[in-house]
Amino acid sequence: MKKIMSGNEAIARGAFEAGVKVAAAYPGTPSTEILETIAKEYKEIYAEWSPNEKVALEVTYGASMAGARAMACMKHVGVNVAADPFMTLSYVGVNGGLVLVTCDDPELYSSQNEQDNRHYARFAKVPMFEPSESQEAKDFIKLGYEVSEKFDTPVMVRSVTRISHAKGIVELQDPMTPPVPIEIKKDTAKYTMLPSFARVRHAFIEERFLRLKEFAEQFPGNRMEINDPTVGIISAGISYQYAKEVFPNYSYLKLGMVWPLPKNLIGEFFKKVKKVYIIEELDPFLEENIRAMGFKPKGGKDLFPICGELNPFLVEKGILGKKFKPPKPFFKEPLPPRPPNLCPGCPHRGVFHVLRKLKVFTSGDIGCYTLGAYPPLNVINSNICMGSSIGGAHGMAKALGEKGRGKIVGVIGDSTFLHAGVHPLMDVGYNKSYATIIILDNRTTGMTGHQEHPATGYTIRGEKTHRIDFVGLGRALGIENPRKLNPWNLEETERVIKEELDKDEPSLIISEGPCVLLRRAFKKYNKPLQVDSTKCIGCKTCVNLGCPAISYQLVEGEMAMTADGKKRKGIAFIESSLCPGCHLCYQVCKFEAIKSQEEKPIFGFETA
Amino acid sequence: MDQMTTNILVAGVGGQGVILASDIMSEVFMEAGYDVKKSEVHGMAMRGGIVTSHFRFGKKVYSPLIKQGEVDILFAFEQLEGLRWFNYLRPTGKILMNDNKVNPPAVNLGEMEYPKDIPEVIRSKFKSFYLIKGTEIALQLGDARAANVVLLGAISKFFEVNDDLWLKTILNYLPPKVHELNRKAFSTGRDQISQS
Structure with missing residues (x-):
């Protein structure tokens, strides 16, 4: 069966199909809908809002020790909060598979920074998968559990706003029964990171990392698409889709696994194409690691911005350089911006x-x-x-x-x-x-x-x-x-x-x-407030509350004077369809020009 | 550029139903046998900010974002938001705009003016321009919230997809008590294009 799903819905579906038993998260754009979907659609999974991301990850660590497949989801900066357990979780590894989903926010649509969480995979020495659309988001979550259990490692799956909040068609499958039994199993040396035990585990993760590198060479999600050999593009995630959109005929090395990187496969690709461009959003993560392997791409972050998200326009501009002709604008005047706002009636x-x-x-x-x-x-x-x-x-x-x-x-x-x-x-x-x-x-x-x-x-x-x-x-x-x-x-x-x-x-x-x-x-909202246009002197005190229901409107002629003869340039206006009747404007008006429609003015609401 | 792909940019203000409209279009075109992708930003946009949804359908769609200059239909739920994305249009593109204005904060504060004569500005540069009184029609039918269904009715006229599929998909998203109203909203919307 096919269904249109957002990346977040597909991640939730992937967890369901993989037989995940415990999912925990703290809400954060653009990751929130993953747990919301699980809570709504997949009753088989225990789901919780944890107080923060650190707790969410610790909950999944416990579930994994007990043999369950578990998933923690968070926005990019949430991983900073969860970084303490995460760095050592890499040492202890898993029993049931464990996937940490990080949803990064290039362009800062709703975040305080635009950090690139691919660095966390390298930092913690764990594998990271990066889907390029909803179908892959589901597939990579399921694959994440196999890899997690096979290599005894937590796995990161990285999404970005344009994966999480984009929709595409996904093929649905039935849920599976995970292979690990759910039971109390004590393995103190593996799960208790005392210095003496942790030293052993550090050696283990270094050895695990070598095996993961070999896996990356064979992983089918890292694939070459050889077409026109004059230009080869190495890309991953959403950037791959932007590049395919504008240059469908070039050759590609499409990476589904962005850490560790497949050195031999990359070398092979460099041999097959004439010049290589590396196209990635945010930091030159692939580029720096590929350059460090000794390969010499023709272009990377010298052509594509580090700040903000990419799009087909920026990808085309970067590759074509001087030959790029931007479309002619039809209209050039500056327009009033429309920043987000506190709602009418906001407490x-x-x-x-x-x-x-x-x-x-x-x-x-x-x-x-x-x-x-x-x-x-x-x-x-x-x-x-x-x-x-x-x-x-x-x-x-x-x-x-x-x-x-x-x-x-x-x-x-x-x-x-x-x-x-x-x-x-x-x-x-x-x-x-x-x-x-x-x-x-x-x-x-x-x-x-x-x-x-x-x-x-x-x-x-x-x-x-x-x-x-x-x-x-x-x-x-x-x-x-x-x-x-x-x-x-x-x-x-x-x-x-x-x-x-x-x-x-x-x-x-x-x-x-x-x-x-x-x-x-x-219990109920109040009746909307009204401006008495005979009294309002246009002082803007109410307007400066910044309520979207209140606007300042210029007046002329007869209207440029109050009933008692005061001059005014404009008056306040309350859009009744937007006003829930909080009465703040009523309280700040010194001219009794704002009228309550209630029997007695109510400062606030009858709350339940 | 793959000319087989159709690009629709839906633009409006938080709360106008932009995302619902593009969700409905995605389902309609998937059911009609196309590959579809769409992308939007949720979160802060809810609080009265700008909302856009990029919607694309065709044989095979890669990017969920439309390239600047390649929008085939600019589907604007509000005048200023239509003008804001005007430059994303392909020279051969169409504009379908709701005749509705929502003041941004700088206009409410009296610091900037709402741009004057937006329909005239657009018409002077673009022949394929359809101004629909979506909000007004919905109000006349009994509920301003049906404006987005009036607009969907209008845009449906541009495609050879069965209107029953449109209607069935739309009503699936709505509670039964408003089905009759929205049936009317959809057909009145469709009539707007034949009259233009």
Whole structure:
């Protein structure tokens, strides 16, 4: 049977067909849909959202020791979090097959960097497969389990946004029964990395690596396509498809396994074609390793950019050089950009409005709320990785001393806090920071599209479970008096934040406002607000909340004056189809020009 | 370039149903016997950002991305987003645009103007231009959310694929209570092209 599948759906299908028993992940674009698909489609597999990628990988390590085939999935930067277990997992190897899926994000569609995770395969001395379309994504996952068990190694499968979020036709097969029995099997010297045992395993992985190199020479996914021999292209993954698109008649060495590399096969290819180009996205990973083997390609990263993703246009331009003629543009004027935005009614907006007003330094984190760095809010001042807001705020406070008192805030989402914020908050308590930490608790993992986490009260399959209490957790970590606030009530939000900033002790605020798109959290939305066009003076205070439902519109003639004769150039307008009625604009308007349609104005929502 | 492949670039704003529309087209053309590939970016685009979906079908499709200058049909759900990807068109290409405007943040803040007279600008340079009142038609039929089905009806007119296959595929994605509305949306959409 054939089905159209995204790369992520195909990876999930591959896990199912390979007989995977345990799959764990933390959501992260572009990897999220793998576990979502498993949870929805393949009930045979135990699936979980783990608190972070390190835990997810450790869960699969345990499952593998017990003989099960297991899969951990994460975005590229998630592998950094999981790198500690991963580097030593390479030493212990597997019992049941173990595949780590890394989904890289060239072009940074939704990430803080565009690191190239092929380096991890080399770093950890493990094999890496790289599919070039959905069908291969499924095939390589299944192959990954065979290789993992045969060579006693974790296997990496690398996807990128244009594999994970592209769709193609996939041929479906039936699931298989894996060969390894599931049981408790003790093998202390293999699984316990004491120095004396680990030395032995280090020698093992060096020997394993030699065998993997031999395997790479025979692996059918590394294939030569000899056509026109004047030009040969070495490529892998999505770059191969771009190159085939623009140069279908050239010769190819298509690598399905990008680590270790097949030296003999590469040598053979260099003999068969006249000049060789290496086409790859991001770093010159293939190129540097192939050059180090002593081969001399005609071109590589001198022709194709390191930054950003490739596409057929860039591949053609790189190969043709001066002969390349770009299409003539029909239109050249600059257009207004359309950056992503906090939604109308977003609970983060109220907190950000207050932080902007208080002119504090806001150490930010990873999530929707990072968008608060954009105008008109301009409130997030820093952000590097999951959990960094808290350590960053604490470090600044210690450096600034008295100079920074009352001016340093860290903001972090609920899911991000549980992922990597607990330890830094422990540090804030332990080392007596004055930084004020705000958990923006929107009761979900927002940016990736509403995944559960340990404080939502539900598992990935929607079963009810224990729900972490942030106040209790904060107290246990050394924050004596954690506070809560309703972020849609600006008076309360400002008062609580000010009081906490003034305190000479570690402070934690929990902003309790569910993501406005999380339907189950709301009993109902409110009626949309309206602008009274006789009163609005066009001061833009509401417009500067950055709510997509509010716009500023120029007025002329009779309209250029309020009912009581004040001149104005424009007025605010609220698009009622977009407004969920949070009433923030109502609260900031000093001219009573924004009207509530409720009997009594409601600051926020009736939440469930 | 393989002329056997047809390239459709679907462009719009998060929430307009761009991805659903390209999902539906992929299934229709797979069922009609073609190789298909498509690519889009999810994630941040949900929050009111730009959404594009590259959709390609043909005998054998390699790249999931369309090369700049090789779009056969620019399928725009919003005017500014149509203009933004204008330069991706092949000189012989077509534009099918929803007559709808969604202000980007800089326009809402009064810092930039929404580009004026987009349909006229496009028409002055391109003969094959179809402006469809998708949102307006859907509203008249009872639900603005059916706009993307009106637009799918319009684009379906460009291909020799059975309209029953289109309709069957579309309705598969929708709950039964809105089937009647969407049947009407689809056929009204198809009528827009014969009238153009």
